[in-house]
Amino acid sequence: MRSDPGGTVDVNADPRLIESSDDGVVVLSLVGEHDIKTAPQLEQRLRALVETDGGVVVDLGRTTFLDSAILKVLLDAVQEARRRGKGFSVLLPDDAQNPAVRRIFELTELVPVFPVLASREQALEEARGGRQEP
Amino acid sequence: MSTRADLELTLPARADSLTVVRQALAGLAEALSWSEDFLADAKIAVSEACANVVIHAYGDGEGPLHMLAWARQDTLECVIADEGRGMDPKTAARSTGLGLGLPLMSALSHEVEVKSEPGGHTRVRMVLHQDGAAEGRGGA
Numbered sequence: 001m002r003s004d005p006g007g008t009v010d011v012n013a014d015p016r017l018i019e020s021s022d023d024g025v026v027v028l029s030l031v032g033e034h035d036i037k038t039a040p041q042l043e044q045r046l047r048a049l050v051e052t053d054g055g056v057v058v059d060l061g062r063t064t065f066l067d068s069a070i071l072k073v074l075l076d077a078v079q080e081a082r083r084r085g086k087g088f089s090v091l092l093p094d095d096a097q098n099p100a101v102r103r104i105f106e107l108t109e110l111v112p113v114f115p116v117l118a119s120r121e122q123a124l125e126e127a128r129g130g131r132q133e134p
Numbered sequence: 135m136s137t138r139a140d141l142e143l144t145l146p147a148r149a150d151s152l153t154v155v156r157q158a159l160a161g162l163a164e165a166l167s168w169s170e171d172f173l174a175d176a177k178i179a180v181s182e183a184c185a186n187v188v189i190h191a192y193g194d195g196e197g198p199l200h201m202l203a204w205a206r207q208d209t210l211e212c213v214i215a216d217e218g219r220g221m222d223p224k225t226a227a228r229s230t231g232l233g234l235g236l237p238l239m240s241a242l243s244h245e246v247e248v249k250s251e252p253g254g255h256t257r258v259r260m261v262l263h264q265d266g267a268a269e270g271r272g273g274a
Contacts, residue, residue: 067182093224
């Protein structure tokens with residue numbers, strides 16, 4: 001996993017995952033286009049993160065495309081997080097330029113499920129909260 | 135639409151072909167001045183159809199994915215076809231995905247046709263209109 005030095009990210013480059021940490025919460029950024037090709041890597045990484053301490057935020061601010069295979073990976077992860085009482089949220093900032101990502105969430109009505117939040121602070125707070133669900 | 139496609143692609147039915155398909159759609163979008171929203175809809179619908187080919191058409195083997203597109207300023211007709219083993223209810227039931235591919239295509243398209251038989255090829259044809267009347271998009 002490459003660390004992000006914080007420079008400009010070319011969202012048209014190869015897709016990748018970038019991790020950072022914010023006060024005990026791991027923020028996993030999906031950069032570029034993600035689909036069945038990258039779903040296995042994402043699944044593996046999320047499974048490992050959900051098993052450790054601290055909450056997880058999946059940051060879609062620099063995601064330019066994601067398909068139903070990625071949605072399934074995210075759904076499996078949030079379900080496992082709930083099962084373990086871990087915090088989990090998805091961040092999709094209002095100013096992110098990714099109509100395809102917004103559209104697939106809109107069509108599948110999955111915004112409340114994760115939940116998908118527009119502010120980084122809200123997403124971090126949700127991830128720190130953690131809630132147990134049956 | 136005239137019978138000769140504006141764009142024909144044959145790619146290996148592999149996961150990394152999907153990005154090529156989406157780039158081809160982006161090329162059409164630029165040439166035809168599609169809105170960002172229309173391109174987004176086209177990418178989602180077509181990519182889901184192609185993902186189905188990659189996952190289901192050839193089992194552990196290999197084979198081609200065919201894409202044909204007839205594109206106008208506010209319409210896209212797209213056919214995704216394979217030469218694989220066809221779909222049957224058992225194959226569909228074994229799918230480990232969310233099963234959202236076809237519902238997404240239907241939600242985004244004015245027309246969707248799927249032709250597939252066990253042991254035969256599968257062909258998905260979809261027509262999208264830029265007015266966005268298929269689902270959900272209101273206003274400008």
